[in-house]
Amino acid sequence: MACGCNCGEDELTKQLDIIIEPYKGKPSGLIQVLTKAQELIGYLPKWAQVRIAEGLGVSLQEVYGVVTFYAFFSLIPRGRHKISVCAGTACYVKGTKTVLKTLREAIDIKPGQTTPDSRFTLEIVRCIGACGLAPAMIIDGKDVHGRLEPEQIPEILEKYA
């Protein structure tokens, strides 16, 4: 998530440099730096990737390679709230399809997309380990909603402004 204030690129660059500092010249820290950078900016724009590449002493191509390899990283801005619908086996067997259909109707976007008001990003994930509560989804990486019935979806979404 973005840092919340209205700081511009200059301020973000300063904060990004603080993140990079302990990993200067250490390519093995790339994934940790990218994770923190995405927490700071909300996604990983090109300027940030260039900065990180220079800081850690790796090529921009390597940074881009890593960013596009892992599902966790995003090259485009995301919504304020990330809805991750679990499509693991247990959830699938117990009705992910219906949950997803209701969600898509409620916020009118496809998985991978963000609503025009930047409120929600919808994505499909592979098992959040809450199989005992299938079907489940996780919002903002921490709130697990389990034993989902399609009727509950609107009420759950209301909690996330």
Next chain:
Amino acid sequence: MKSLDELAKIKESMQEVLKVREGVPSAEYKAHIMVCGGQGCISSNCKDVVDALKESLKKNGIEKDVKLILTGCMGPCDMGPVMIVYPDATFYRRVKPKDAEAIVEEHIMKGNPVTRLLYRAPGAKEPTQSVHDIDLFKKQLKIVLRNTIYIDPLSIEEYIGRDGYAALGKALTQMKPEEVVETVKKAGLRGRGGAGFSTGMKWGFTASAKGSPKYVVCNGDEGDPGAFMDRSILEGDPHSVVEGMTICGYAIGAEQGYVYVRAEYPLAIERLSRAIEKAREFGMLGKNIFDAGFNFDIEIRIGAGAFVCGEETALLTSIEGKRGEPRPRPPFPAQSGVFGKPTVINNVETWASISPIILKGADWFASIGTEKCKGTKVFALAGRINNTGIVEVPMGTTLREIVYEIGGGIPRKKQFKAVQTGGPSGGCIPAEHLDTPVDYESLGALGAIMGSGGMIVMDEDTCMVDIAKFFLDFVVDESCGKCSPCRIGTKRMYEILERITTGEGKEGDIELLEELATTIKATALCGLGQTAPNPVLSTIRYFRNEYEEHIKDKKCAANVCEFKE
């Protein structure tokens, strides 16, 4: 931590507290309320229950007489939020905040258990009060999960109180590194990540490998959909993993360990981080542990969402900060692992098995299980089954015992159809093989695999062709793309299944699937690709008629597939 005496003193000081959980009343505490704080119960709002209990205890002025603890996962996620009240070991399920008052005022103060919250076995007239009398728990044998219903996962003192770090102390002060390796070898422990390679042999190869420094790695990138054993262990007893890894560090001559955990498990990461901090504070990690001249420390690396990183060589590459692509073996990690150095990599459950082996001896461990598979295995039961959650059973327990006696059978009087083990690398086992004992070889012979321990039960409403397609979709999505059999082959298989499930299947499709599957198995670079066709092959093997129905009659008996007009 400098000596066994020092450790024994901490253990001793904890007995007054811990004896309550063994059923012995204490002068100091009226009761201990252990509320399950695994991810399942947390999503069932167990924290609100804890708050309500706190308030009620305070209102009645007994907050000092009752210990209230949030534990790790207790197993029965489906009944959450669950809790156990000691010393009488009363098990409550589906507890709501409004039930707190009754628990405190009726049970704790007057000694009358709250009957409506007790567990009732299917078909039983009377409820079962004690957790030790409930089938789900009674039929399990807990070695890996030895502490999960007994301790506060954030308390290193309670872990020590239940013999924690005693194995580390024993290894460091009384055993030579070779003896530690020998003990693990003799115990017959095999890797719990799925492949089942001898853990002791792996340690032996790494110990004798040339090159330094050496590394110890924990694979906590539990990616198989339907598997959540490792999460439960990391949440419920993180010190058991820290201790196992540290013992290995001593045995192979390593000073640095890495735990690689998926980003999807925030609670596990938090509890493990706190366990590592505590272990450092108590001198279980750091310099000169137990005054034995041995140094060791552990760092957490968080995965960034790539299933293939559960494959060991991919994971090691990912620790180096690169794209998590697998590399060919040999060289095996024992020769060339993280940063090209000799590395032992084991799964979370394997690490949690180490301390009891060192403490109780190889013979004790080898006496449990079957001839070729020693010890216990933790399974995550999910899908169309009454008791979903985590269970631990001796190797050799039959699938029928797990599904029916422990898992409580299939809900809504539906017909059992298959149990899927091993995730996208495994297979579906039909009813006629329910009496198969679970061990690496027996499951392998059925075309499934033990895998890491996910067990998904399917009933008559599940279409097996659709399930095969589900797993293929998963693999297509998660294939890293490095080798073509996996990248292209699985995609072609998926397209055929897509055809069959939409009513456009052709004569010869089954044979084509089999041919592609055989080729991919033989030629893919890593475990992901080599096992990817298994769900398709096993469903063809046992449910060929369903495939034929879809192709010839354009019919899906389970009514799952939607055919084009």
